[in-house]
Amino acid sequence: FGRRLHYLRLSITDLCNLRCAYCMPPEGIAKLPHDQVLNLEEMARVARVAVGLGVDKIRLTGGEPLLRRGLARLLAELAAIDPRPDLRLTTNGLLLAEKLPLLLETGVSTVNVSLDSLDPAVYGQVTGLGAEAGAKALDTVWRGIEAALECGEMAVKLNVVLLGGINEAEITDFAKLTMELPLAVRFIEYMPVGRNTPFQPARFLAAEEVLRRVGRMGRLEHLPARPGDGPAQRLRLAGAKGELGVISALSSHFCATCNRLRLSAEGKLVPCLFSELAVDLLPILRRGADDSELAEALLQAARLKPREHDQAPVNAHAAGCFMSRLGG
Numbered sequence: 363f364g365r366r367l368h369y370l371r372l373s374i375t376d377l378c379n380l381r382c383a384y385c386m387p388p389e390g391i392a393k394l395p396h397d398q399v400l401n402l403e404e405m406a407r408v409a410r411v412a413v414g415l416g417v418d419k420i421r422l423t424g425g426e427p428l429l430r431r432g433l434a435r436l437l438a439e440l441a442a443i444d445p446r447p448d449l450r451l452t453t454n455g456l457l458l459a460e461k462l463p464l465l466l467e468t469g470v471s472t473v474n475v476s477l478d479s480l481d482p483a484v485y486g487q488v489t490g491l492g493a494e495a496g497a498k499a500l501d502t503v504w505r506g507i508e509a510a511l512e513c514g515e516m517a518v519k520l521n522v523v524l525l526g527g528i529n530e531a532e533i534t535d536f537a538k539l540t541m542e543l544p545l546a547v548r549f550i551e552y553m554p555v556g557r558n559t560p561f562q563p564a565r566f567l568a569a570e571e572v573l574r575r576v577g578r579m580g581r582l583e584h585l586p587a588r589p590g591d592g593p594a595q596r597l598r599l600a601g602a603k604g605e606l607g608v609i610s611a612l613s614s615h616f617c618a619t620c621n622r623l624r625l626s627a628e629g630k631l632v633p634c635l636f637s638e639l640a641v642d643l644l645p646i647l648r649r650g651a652d653d654s655e656l657a658e659a660l661l662q663a664a665r666l667k668p669r670e671h672d673q674a675p676v677n678a679h680a681a682g683c684f685m686s687r688l689g690g
């Protein structure tokens with residue numbers, strides 16, 4: 363379909379220290395048995411073969427990637443791939459301040475911090491921590507964000523899942539952050555992905571609504587897409603230090619420009635977030651297949667990538683795999 367897949371998202375663990383309402387049930391989900399999770403060597407090998415096929419951008423995600431034991435070794439192995447891919451990471455930010463030196467050492471270029479509320483009570487509600495622990499955690503996450511901004515060596519993005527009736531009143535507060543801070547705030551439509559938590563259509567809020575509300579705050583300039591950019595539509599409020607983004611997976615599809623493949627923690631290479639299709643790399647890796655067989659499996663996943671998904675706000679239906687094992 364004329365798409366170049368050059369972006370690999372590696373879910374490096376199924377474990378998480380939060381229970382975000384749209385991602386995990388409050389009691390969590392069964393942990394994968396140790397031997398069903400790819401080990402660090404296997405992940406690094408898939409990454410190396412993918413780079414050999416033209417992947418130039420790798421994002422670590424999870425679960426919570428900063429919880430992964432051996433993260434330092436994995437990052438070092440990924441950074442040593444020739445040509446070196448652009449390394450990025452998506453995190454809930456709880457361990458960001460602590461792990462920042464490691465991320466800087468290995469040259470992680472961009473950190474995306476998932477933060478759905480600036481209000482301690484709402485943050486505690488969305489993450490399942492409750493009011494008291496939520497307030498403390500929000501402080502910790504914010505310290506991590508500040509440290510990442512202060513180091514001046516990495517781009518910082520905040521990912522905000524839009525949740526009608528929960529955080530929608532904070533759209534303008536998030537947008538205001540970009541006036542003072544050189545970060546990107548990206549509003550992401552709530553998606554019916556993952557089989558851990560039932561989709562709640564009443565919580566869906568279209569990205570359009572963000573544009574309407576932010577548009578009332580001042581002049582909004584549309585920023586041009588850069589080569590290799592993801593699906594975010596980029597905007598800037600007049601005079602702002604940072605920028606805004608909206609990611610409208612449901613209300614307006616960006617499938618025609620989708621450039622990614624996802625590797626789940628258990629080794630399933632997933633061509634589309636909304637599809638059940640996957641190529642299981644675990645048996646291939648463990649039966650001692652050589653790099654050319656592995657490369658063929660990656661190409662097979664690329665060929666399986668559907669032209670587009672069939673989800674829309676009015677016909678949203680649960681799809682895909684366990685989000686906390688696949689990484690959003």
Ligand code: SAM
Nearest residue numbers: 384385424425426452453454476552553689690
């Ligand atoms: N734990 C890390 C974090 O939260 O950033 C990385 C994994 S998390 C699964 C990756 C991203 O997926 C997060 O930004 C999260 O908000 C998003 N996500 C999870 N479930 C979602 C859903 N149902 N709709 C939209 N985004 C979702």
Ligand code: SF4
Nearest residue numbers: 378380382385425454
């Ligand atoms: Fe929240 Fe990310 Fe953990 Fe899911 S994996 S519960 S989105 S922190």
